[in-house]
Amino acid sequence: MRNSWKIFSLFCLAGAILLVAVPQIWIVVSAFRQDGGAFTIQLRQGEMMLVSEDVQRFIPRTDGQEDITLERPDGFAASVSNKGDNRIVFKTSGPLTIDPSSAGSRLVLNSDNASFVVEQTVPMSIFGTPTAPVFEARPVDGAVEITHAARSFIRFHDRALSFSFGNFKEFLSRSVYLEAIKNSLIVTIASTVLASIVAVPLAWLVARYSFYGRSMLIALITMASISPPFLGAYVWRMLLGSNGLLTAALGLDWTIVGLHGVIWVIIWLIYPLIFLMSLDSFSSIDPTLRESALSLGATRRRAFFNVEIPTSLPGVLTGLYMAAMAAFSDFGTPFIISLDLVILPKLVYTQFLNETGGNVSIASTGSIIMLIIAMMFLAMQRVVLAGRSFASVTSRKSELDRPGTALKWLIYGFGAIVIGFAFTPHVFVAITSFLEWRAGTVTTVMTLANYSTLFTEQLNAVWVSLSTAFAATMLCMVFGLSIAYMIVRKRFRIIGPALNGLVMTPYIIPGTVFAIGFILAFNQGPIVLTGTWFILVLSYFVRMLPFSLKTSEAALYQIHPAVEDAAMSLGATPVRVFLGIVVPMMLSGAITGLTLVFLHSATELSSTILLYRPPWTPMSAVIFQNTISPGANFGYAAAMSVLMMVILYVPLAYITCSRKKTLV
Template sequence: MSNENKPKGQNSKLGDWFRTFDSLKIMKWSVYLFFFLFLVLPLFSVFLVSFTGQPVNILGSLVNPDIMATNIERLSNASLEHYQSLLGGGTYFYALRNSLGLAISVSILVILLCLPLAYAFARTTMPFKKTLAALCTIPLIVPTFISAAGFIIMFGRTGWVNTIYQSLGFDGLLINAYSMTSIVLIQVFFFFPFALWPMVAAFKIADMSLEEASNNMGSKNWTTMFFVTFPLAIPGIISAALLIFTVSFSDFGTPIILAPDGLNLIVVEAYREISGFFNWAGASILTIVMVAVAAIFFWLQRYITKNKDYGTLSGKPKGMRLNDSKWVTRSLLVYTCLILLIPMFVLLSVLVQSFATTWGADFLPRGFTIAHYATVFTRSGDNIMNSLLLAGGALLISMIVATLVSYFVVREKTSKLDFMSSIPLIVPGIALGIAYIQTFNTAPLQLTGTAFLLIVAYAIRRMPYMIRSTMGTMMAIKSDIEEAAVNLGASKLVAIITVVGPLMLPGIAAGSILVFVTVIKETSITVLMAPADWAPMSLMVFQNLLRGEVYTASAMAMLIIVLVIILQTLANKITKNSLY
């Protein structure tokens, strides 16, 4: 039928469709497809496996009738058997119990440790605040498995701290490096900045007029501090505690290095089930449990932050009179320095070992050399390049997807996309890695064991950092600028690329460095998914530690730390972020 003979209504509908259709719709649905394919589908697949006990490959069913028949048979035999075994006791139950106990203990200790620190930074004239604030961010830079290695140098059987302890006439070990106590200490002293800065913000925004009223009524400073100042910061304190719980519960680097054989923790058990035994039932159950626990506590953290406000309404501006008592400021200075001793000594131990010829049962190494760094650059140059290429690939994906997500969420109020882009925040790295291995191990997307899937996993896991950065910038860009370009004849896509894009560069730059930094030091996904010919620096450090090549591992660990510090410093300059 020719165009002339087609009904006018049909031509009109087709013309309207073409006029309303633009490339932005393709991009929006492409973003939805990306999150569905690489986030929703893998997690849903693992959810099904937790009932079947055997792999269920949804994508394979679309192209292979045999796989579809196998999947149907396995789904028909689905049961709650594996969940019942989890709740009925045994290894998985004790692993979950131990992990919950660890996370709760670390959360409580971190909050108690950070209360004086937060008050010192927010409400006092404590000396050297700039320097101490910078030092308090360093624990965030260090990958946890490297901090665990430093702890072994200090508190191992021949560690220098235990050597000093024994030289003073004491028997045994001051602290056993391979114990739950060591895991708790590492997490407390290297995770506390996650809670410190939100608590500093909570102390800063609390209404000072209530404290002044308390003092005017005759209360002493310490009474006001405990009964007025601290209660005003309760929402921030609770939110920080829940955040620490999630971070501790999901941590892989510390327990995989320090957990003794008799101590079961959920992230370690999940890794062993999939990497050592290919036990899909066990790995899937543990994955679902990890995601569920992390989701519950992440939701609680968001709920408290959103719906609780202990401030007061006032027409007067809030003043900020800092506590300048010499006794208070000097005491807090000493306390802050003591808290920083552990992470600083850990880093110093790794640094010294990276130059040591041999070091054991002595306070200092028997000699020093740069041979370990020479070995790293000659033998592991490919690993350094792999880290940069993998991080660069993840960064490229993050930049494109995050920019589009920010645009659609801010301009078109796409709440579903905002929700989907937040899901990676609650998915532990080990859980995501297990989901990917199970989902992409057959056609049509047989990607397991490839560098591409590792890059996508990095991008998905760290993309929320980029999205939060670009979304803040996007909110500051008025839609009038974009509309003016459209009125002058540009399409929406051209307006975004030529007008909105350049204005978003500060947010993109800040988010890019944050993504790059976190990918460089990523451990859990790397250990589980990295192919042998694409092994990055973090995997080589991990493998060297397990093989006992501690000197080479320390040298490469220092290279990672130096690279991360440089990038983090650059990020702080771009964002002009003040932490004190």
């Protein structure tokens, strides 16, 4: 049986390498890959000039009517000479040859360390464009003479690839990329700090005091994170944009569009993460620590800051880290709040979508930068917690105190404000789903047409979302339970830690980065998955597996090995013990993690927006497209959002009920 587990562990390790390591290796390779660059010249009325806006990596040395000479930092040089009569001569550092694949308005010229694609564009004139513009080439003394059409643009693009740090130098030197890094850090730090100011005090109050509606408050805060995050951005923009409903009603000369708006929306997106992690941490504090501090003469304030806060630090910092990663990798909110705001996830997305005419290597470089920043945040968390002990010697929980009248109303008021802001998008979406939209503008006409359209035209999107989320959840159940068992019980010295590390790696990889790695790895043979249903399932499975793994591990640690030994001593085979005893006992504890897998898979956007292709369009992508498209029917997107929330409230209710049993 041990050999069987070792074989299965090797299978899991190979799968983790294929689905986690290989895509990231592709990103690294793409980030260090650099083509030779490109430039364009314009020929008009016998004159020749360089179109400087299109120069990539080539540096012009001279610019005149007769000669244009350019060179790259690596010493490679090219020159274009104007010979008149619609003829130019193109020379490079080495001899040029004309590739036989050249045809029409596309020439391929090869030298020792370059391969130029030369293309001609002839603008339209009032007399029309010639049906077959002249574009011919012939060799001349190691150079190439090109006969072109009058008034043409000719682009020279060196396709030869090299590997260097050039993309990183470009990314860390150009102002637009540095602006994206700065804005991402500002949004991440500011939104996380402000969300913690809201979430941590409220979590402490809920963990410390017993009051009417306490369980409902926990449930509502948990449910506040259900809707797709970009919906909140759209709703707040509709309410507080320059022509928003509230700004117009109040006569305000103000708009939420901008960096401040992104921070505001993300605060209400991430604060439930901080609240729930902090609530668990505060609820688990050993009450004897606080009692001892008070008995030694410490004031309540001093006991709070010197005992309770330090003891709860692991949970609070974990919540802060999770919130920071959610803010850092959020793609939809900045995309909707401000089209002009440059931020890393949005920049990587737009660079990658411009693959045919853009720079995939720069998108990969941005992905590496995002991954480095994410790892720096994780390292900061580990440094703060390293070398300090937070363990308690008792499992007894504190008894909840009864708050005074003033404190009770403070809790109610504080909770109402937080819940009100968090649920504003939900309420607005529910209302607008029953209103008619015309040319992208909401009316006061009540209608069920949005839901009618949803159930007649887009049930496929519902099926795609539910089927991919369910399939990912089943995979996470099988492999999450199995890998947890191998890590905890079998303890293979090399395979176990390697498998654990690979499985947990996707947790710190932003969704956009992860999707780019998947596309680069599975966009060509031998395994082609891009644009299929399977790539969505595999993406959700790999990214959400850490939820299943860690909850399964926690459940297994509570199962004593003596239970398995007793069953085998009675004649049960190891397979029967695992499937008949261990799995059912683990599953009862791991069900919370599996529920989170389903919830996050059904609402995921950052990787989905790059991976999906029709007809495999999930609900989150349909909602997003109907949200950002000019003149689109947002009522239709709102109806689908309501359906999504109703579907997801059912599994979320289980988590809430389970949490209530442990906290009350």
